[in-house]
Amino acid sequence: MNFTYLTTEELSERIKYNARTIRNELKDSVLFEGRHYIRPFGQRKILFIWENIEEDMAMASSTSAFSVPMASGGYCISH
Template sequence: MNNTYLTTEELSERIKYDARTIRQCLKDSVLFEGKHYIRPFGGRKILYIWEVIEEDMLSRAQDNLTIPMANGGVCHG
């Protein structure tokens, strides 16, 4: 499996959150070690797994912001 590994700063650019917010608020409350990020070689450096983060963001956005309609469409409310 090919994954895209990002530093905190690179992830910050992609999701438009400040790097400090990622480190202090999202890490370990929304982004979990082993699923969303790794510490390669047991070190201090953190690398985020872009594909997993993107999939979680999109699935949560679709679950929370859409209302299914009788005709098969969705209402974005």
């Protein structure tokens, strides 16, 4: 499968969040390494995987208001 890799600034333009917000608030709380971003060649630079982010955003908008995102990419839904 081919993925679209984005820098923080490019992702910021697509999802209309400030790049600083992505780095400080979304990364590692709703955007997880291995699922939503990678560090190519073990370096410091981060590349976000657009297709996985887009899929999870669409899934999150269709789930219950009482759902908790899981690290595996799924959701725990509380009834």
